[in-house]
Amino acid sequence: MINKYPVALTDFVTVWGGSTSVAPVLSCAELEALLGLFVATDQQDTVTAWITAHAERGDCEGHDTPTAPRAGRTVETGSVYCPPPGAEFPFSISDVARAVARRLGSGWSVETGPWGLDGEVTSPCGTVFKLYVDDEDDLIAACSSHSDFSKDLNLPDGFLGCDGGIYLELASYSDGLDYLAGRYAEAFRAVMGR
Numbered sequence: 466m467i468n469k470y471p472v473a474l475t476d477f478v479t480v481w482g483g484s485t486s487v488a489p490v491l492s493c494a495e496l497e498a499l500l501g502l503f504v505a506t507d508q509q510d511t512v513t514a515w516i517t518a519h520a521e522r523g524d525c526e527g528h529d530t531p532t533a534p535r536a537g538r539t540v541e542t543g544s545v546y547c548p549p550p551g552a553e554f555p556f557s558i559s560d561v562a563r564a565v566a567r568r569l570g571s572g573w574s575v576e577t578g579p580w581g582l583d584g585e586v587t588s589p590c591g592t593v594f595k596l597y598v599d600d601e602d603d604l605i606a607a608c609s610s611h612s613d614f615s616k617d618l619n620l621p622d623g624f625l626g627c628d629g630g631i632y633l634e635l636a637s638y639s640d641g642l643d644y645l646a647g648r649y650a651e652a653f654r655a656v657m658g659r
Contacts (some may be wrong), residue, residue, distance in 0.1 A: 488518035558579030564646030
């Protein structure tokens with residue numbers, strides 16, 4: 466049945482903003498989607514409350530507070546679709562690199578490329594993983610000290626080796642920052658033998 470009376474975003478946020486008791490049962494991806502709605506309506510305190518409540522889940526490794534700008538009007542320029550900055554893609558590859566390094570812990574560092582299009586995550590022993598998107602839209606993790614990814618490295622499920630390095634098969638932007646960071650951190654540990 467189609468509802469003839471859709472709920473406005475601000476009404477939804479008002480109703481659900483204080484309902485943090487459901488946060489622990491949400492998956493990390495579901496939480497990320499909900500946080501995007503709270504950010505779009507300038508509800509930073511609500512974002513913090515939901516992240517804190519979700520931490521009770523136990524298997525969650527934490528969430529960054531989204532910093533995407535408020536959703537604004539889409540600007541139509543002739544036939545060109547022009548969403549406001551940050552509305553279509555609220556994180557960059559360099560954000561993924563930083564989130565991976567945070568998950569890997571102390572001693573890991575990050576250097577980001579121009580425009581946030583890539584990022585190099587360096588281990589405490591100096592091994593460098595470069596994250597970038599290739600021509601086939603795969604998020605590649607290249608590692609010059611491990612150039613032969615055809616060997617069985619005991620990679621986590623879903624990861625494949627390729628000429629450029631390793632990548633998570635079927636990964637997409639919609640998987641969310643936390644999910645991608647967690648999976649790539651897991652893969653970096655496997656390549657490092659940890």
